[in-house]
Amino acid sequence: MTQLILFNVANGLIIGAFYALMAIGLSLIMSLSDVINFAHGGFLAVGAYLAFTLTPYVGFWGGLLLAPVLTAIIGLIVEKFLISRVYGRDPLYSLLLTFGLAFMFEDGTRWIWGAQSLPYEVPSWLMQPLSQQYFFLTGYRLFMIALVAIAVGGLFYVMSKTRLGLRIRAGTLDLETVSVLGVNVRVLRNLNFGIGIYLAGLAGVLAAGQLGLEPTIGASVIMPSFVAIIIGGLGSLTGTLLGGLLIGVASGLTGVFLPPASEAVIYVMMALVLLVRPQGLLGEEGRF
Amino acid sequence: MTKDGNSTRFDRRTLLKAGAAIGAAQLASPFVQVARAADVVKIGMDNPMTGTYAALGKNELMGAQLAIDSINAKGGILGRKVELLNEDSTSGDAGVAVQKARKLIDRDQVNFIIGNVNSALAQAIANVANEKSIFHVVPGGHTDSVTGKNCHWNTFRVCNTTQTEANAVASTLVKTAGKKWYYLTPDYSFGHTLQAGLEAAGAKLGVTKVGGALTPLGTTDFSSYLIKAQAANPDVIIFLHAGQDAVNALKQAVQFGLNKRFHLAGAQQELEVLEGLPPEARVGTWVFEWYWKQPKVAGVDTFISEIRKRNSGHVPTARHYFGHTAIWTCALAAEQAKSLDAVKMARAMQGFQLPPELAMMPDGAFYRAGQNQMIGNLYVGHAQSNGKDDPEDLFVVDQVVNGKEVSPTLEETMCKQDWPKA
Numbered sequence: 117m118t119q120l121i122l123f124n125v126a127n128g129l130i131i132g133a134f135y136a137l138m139a140i141g142l143s144l145i146m147s148l149s150d151v152i153n154f155a156h157g158g159f160l161a162v163g164a165y166l167a168f169t170l171t172p173y174v175g176f177w178g179g180l181l182l183a184p185v186l187t188a189i190i191g192l193i194v195e196k197f198l199i200s201r202v203y204g205r206d207p208l209y210s211l212l213l214t215f216g217l218a219f220m221f222e223d224g225t226r227w228i229w230g231a232q233s234l235p236y237e238v239p240s241w242l243m244q245p246l247s248q249q250y251f252f253l254t255g256y257r258l259f260m261i262a263l264v265a266i267a268v269g270g271l272f273y274v275m276s277k278t279r280l281g282l283r284i285r286a287g288t289l290d291l292e293t294v295s296v297l298g299v300n301v302r303v304l305r306n307l308n309f310g311i312g313i314y315l316a317g318l319a320g321v322l323a324a325g326q327l328g329l330e331p332t333i334g335a336s337v338i339m340p341s342f343v344a345i346i347i348g349g350l351g352s353l354t355g356t357l358l359g360g361l362l363i364g365v366a367s368g369l370t371g372v373f374l375p376p377a378s379e380a381v382i383y384v385m386m387a388l389v390l391l392v393r394p395q396g397l398l399g400e401e402g403r404f
Numbered sequence: 405m406t407k408d409g410n411s412t413r414f415d416r417r418t419l420l421k422a423g424a425a426i427g428a429a430q431l432a433s434p435f436v437q438v439a440r441a442a443d444v445v446k447i448g449m450d451n452p453m454t455g456t457y458a459a460l461g462k463n464e465l466m467g468a469q470l471a472i473d474s475i476n477a478k479g480g481i482l483g484r485k486v487e488l489l490n491e492d493s494t495s496g497d498a499g500v501a502v503q504k505a506r507k508l509i510d511r512d513q514v515n516f517i518i519g520n521v522n523s524a525l526a527q528a529i530a531n532v533a534n535e536k537s538i539f540h541v542v543p544g545g546h547t548d549s550v551t552g553k554n555c556h557w558n559t560f561r562v563c564n565t566t567q568t569e570a571n572a573v574a575s576t577l578v579k580t581a582g583k584k585w586y587y588l589t590p591d592y593s594f595g596h597t598l599q600a601g602l603e604a605a606g607a608k609l610g611v612t613k614v615g616g617a618l619t620p621l622g623t624t625d626f627s628s629y630l631i632k633a634q635a636a637n638p639d640v641i642i643f644l645h646a647g648q649d650a651v652n653a654l655k656q657a658v659q660f661g662l663n664k665r666f667h668l669a670g671a672q673q674e675l676e677v678l679e680g681l682p683p684e685a686r687v688g689t690w691v692f693e694w695y696w697k698q699p700k701v702a703g704v705d706t707f708i709s710e711i712r713k714r715n716s717g718h719v720p721t722a723r724h725y726f727g728h729t730a731i732w733t734c735a736l737a738a739e740q741a742k743s744l745d746a747v748k749m750a751r752a753m754q755g756f757q758l759p760p761e762l763a764m765m766p767d768g769a770f771y772r773a774g775q776n777q778m779i780g781n782l783y784v785g786h787a788q789s790n791g792k793d794d795p796e797d798l799f800v801v802d803q804v805v806n807g808k809e810v811s812p813t814l815e816e817t818m819c820k821q822d823w824p825k826a
Contacts, residue, residue: 123631131625222454231459233651233680240684245661251634252627254659326659327624328651328680332455336624336648371628375617376591378628 124368127252132344132364133264134322136357139341139348140268141315143356146345147288148308150207151199154214156341157334158221159313163187163320164329165229168236176239184317191313195306203305218335226331233328242325260322267318268357271311275353284308288351340367343386349399358397445481445744447472447734448489448508450519450529451543455495456622456648457521459676460723464543465490467720467727468518470710475731481738488731493520493529496621501525505532515744516541516734518727523547523594530559537824539746541733543726546672547593548601548817551777555819558750560776562729563722564693564807565817566594569671570601571810572782573691576803578609580689581667582639587616588629588653589644598644598671614638619649626653630660643670643688651680658685673787675721678798683789686798692783694722694764697797703761719796725764729778732762733771747824750776767806775819779807 138156145153167183174182194217202209238256245251246258275281283304287294295301320334327333340363348359363382371378389396449468452461472488480486489512493501501520508514509532516539520526526545533540534556542550542561546569551561577585585606589595595618603613615636617629633641641662645653650670654677657668663685673690696719698704707728711720720728733753738744740752754773763769769780782805791797 120631120635124628127627127631131627226454226458231462232676233459233648235680235682237682243659243684245659248661248665251660251662252631256659323624326652326656328648328655330459330648330651330680332458332648336622368628371617372632375629375632376620379620379623 120372121369123250123252124372125365128365128368129361130252130257130261130364131368132361133261134319134360135337135340135344135364136360137264137267137315137322138319138338139344139356139360140271140353141312141319142341143345143348143350143353144284144315145309145312147351148284148291149199149203149305151202151210151214152207153312154211155194155217155221156312156316157336157338158218158225159187159191159316159334160320160323160337161221161225161331161334162190163317164236164324164333165225165234165320166317167321167324168229168234168329171237176237180321183321184314187317187320188310188314191316192306192310195309199309200302200305222331222335229331231331233330236324236329238325256325260325263318263322267315268353271315272353274311280304280307340382343382346386346396347389349396352396352398355396355398444485444487445738446487446489446512446514446516447731448491448505448512448514448517450491450493450501450504450508450517452495452521452525453490453492457495457646460521460544460647460674461493461495463676463715463721463723464521464727464730466711466714467724467729468543468731469727470707470714470724471728471731471735474710475735481735482742482744486735489514493522493525496522496525498525498528502528502532505529509533509536509538515539518543518730518734520545521723523550523597524592526550526561527554527593530554530556534558537746539734539737539749541730543730544723545594546598548597549593551775551817551819553818553820555775555817555821557776557821557823558746560733560750560753560771560778562726562733562778564782565601565777565812566598566671567601567604567816568779568807568811569691569693569782570598570605571812572805572807573669573671573689573784574602574605574609574611576784577640577667577669577689578606578611581669583609583611584614584637584639585611585642586614586633586636586638586640587642587644588626588633589616589618590623590646590649591618591620594646595644599642602642602644602671619645619653621649623649624652626656627660629653630657630662634660634662634665638666640667640669643668644672645670646672646674647677648680650674650677654688655681655685658687663687673799674723675719675796675798676723678787679796686787686789689784689786690799692722692785692799692801694725694780695783695799695801696720697794697799697801698764698766701764701766703764706761707764719794729758729762729769732758733778736762766804767808769807772811772814774814774821775817776821777811777817779811781805782807782810 167179170179242255246253344359348355367378370381491504519529521544523545526542540559544563546566548565589599669689737749737753741748753771757770765781783801784803785801
């Protein structure tokens with residue numbers, strides 16, 4: 117039993133890291149642009165499908181490198197021509213817009229690549245468990261953790277050490293003042309959206325290695341990342357990371373004792389956090 | 405932002421609203437269709453086009469369209485042209501499925517209705533069809549009750565019951581894999597009845613259940629369930645998932661190397677799922693309800709070449725077969741009854757044997773009287789990672805089972821049909 121619990125804690129951390137990757141992208145966009153990007157899962161699917169299409173030409177590694185970048189470019193275009201038009205309006209506008217986009221992405225991928233699940237292949241040496249005892253530690257999952265760590269580490273570096281990061285953080289706190297100080301807010305928001313979508317694209321490629329690649333792939337993994345943000349606290353990237361890991365572990369542990377509740381448990385956690393600490397574990401007060 | 409700017413936008417919006425209202429009014433107008441209703445026979449299809457079961461629903465639709473075209477080429481139903489009206493039922497929202505069924509029946513005035521891939525939605529549509537006395541065919545929703553304790557005189561089903569599938573595979577599993585079974589079961593009616601079916605079939609063969617876990621529909625990460633399953637140390641891990649859940653569960657089980665330590669198996673398996681898996685994850689013992697590689701069976705070759713033409717060169721799956729057979733069932737029933745009246749058609753189908761070129765199974769297929777359940781062959785075998793002659797030959801049939809031998813008896817199904825008084 118102890119072993120089962122230990123396994124599930126470790127396993128939950130792995131899943132949680134993946135949730136965190138998506139949640140951080142969402143959280144970036146939400147903080148600076150006040151847009152809840154319902155289409156995040158759609159971008160995730162686009163990233164996964166692009167990787168699938170590119171792999172025969174550029175190999176798995178080429179796909180892993182290129183697909184998120186292409187997804188980010190699509191993200192930049194979508195932000196420039198659609199999302200940017202609803203900034204400063206009632207949040208309902210951006211909700212409706214991104215909600216509609218989510219449907220368009222899902223049906224668009226279905227139209228281009230078909231409704232049927234596609235076999236996305238990962239190098240077979242990555243697809244082995246490292247040992248029979250710790251069979252849930254496959255090469256691929258460790259690789260995923262490493263990539264998440266690099267992406268999150270890179271993002272934290274950009275946010276704390278670069279001019280762009282400083283401006284994004286400043287904009288999150290007080291966009292008007294940043295604008296008055298001569299920063300082009302349009303470009304800032306555009307780039308920030310692009311970074312968020314890059315992370316969604318990367319999450320998509322990683323997800324396709326473990327899940328069946330089909331048009332609802334984004335929708336099926338996006339809900340936990342919203343929960344991760346709420347639990348961790350809006351505006352805090354560390355909080356979002358923590359939120360992702362927490363729900364991963366909670367869901368894994370519940371799976372040991374009460375499997376049918378393993379999905380519901382994260383929503384229960386969310387409700388509890390909202391009741392006890394509405395701003396989230398590490399969130400700033402007053403944002404929500 | 406000036407007031408002028410606002411008022412301009414308001415004008416444009418008003419225009420848009422007006423445009424939308426005109427569009428909606430046209431859609432809502434029933435007159436055009438009533439005028440045409442006399443000439444054509446309409447078949448309504450209420451099946452998933454979006455969500456988890458979209459791929460299965462679309463394949464059933466393709467099979468259905470092929471049947472419609474062949475029927476029209478042969479002069480239609482009772483000399484009248486046949487038209488297919490398709491609605492998206494969604495993959496899991498019974499409310500939407502029922503609303504679409506009512507729309508097809510009340511507004512479009514379809515003569516027959518087809519649906520659904522999802523067992524729960526199939527049952528919901530069956531109840532609406534029964535209330536309206538409309539001839540209804542379920543192409544591919546498997547739960548027992550549809551032709552069991554909630555059966556209706558007007559609902560026919562092409563695909564097998566979960567109990568029949570379980571009976572077909574149980575003895576093979578005991579012979580090839582062992583008697584300690586662990587169940588991974590999707591948490592909705594299809595999974596529950598499939599597991600109950602296997603437990604019942606297994607009990608007769610001395611199988612012990614060493615554990616099981618219910619996984620919510622749409623689970624993406626199966627690792628915690630797989631950790632639990634291996635801890636129970638079974639001979640066989642039984643996967644009862646369909647569609648995307650099946651792809652995710654199997655893909656992850658193989659990544660964990662569980663296929664090397666346990667026998668992976670299940671009841672129902674589909675070509676759609678095997679094609680969505682990477683080659684190394686195409687493993688396990690399963691039941692197919694129809695398989696395209698049946699060289700000596702009447703009608704199969706034509707069916708394959710016709711579907712290939714419509715399906716970018718891909719072979720038909722059991723779902724194409726279900727859709728095709730469902731439409732033909734309506735046509736055959738009307739021709740047999742020489743009427744479009746639901747009661748007469750349903751009566752004409754009691755015990756009806758399908759023509760061999762439509763049954764496309766070695767032992768043929770018929771609708772069992774008193775239950776309206778089609779009984780044909782089932783194909784027990786194992787998945788293979790790569791096809792030898794054709795890349796889509798991903799299943800090796802080890803045994804063709806006659807459905808008559810593995811179907812529960814009429815009494816066991818608990819189906820009691822309540823026919824309207826003539």
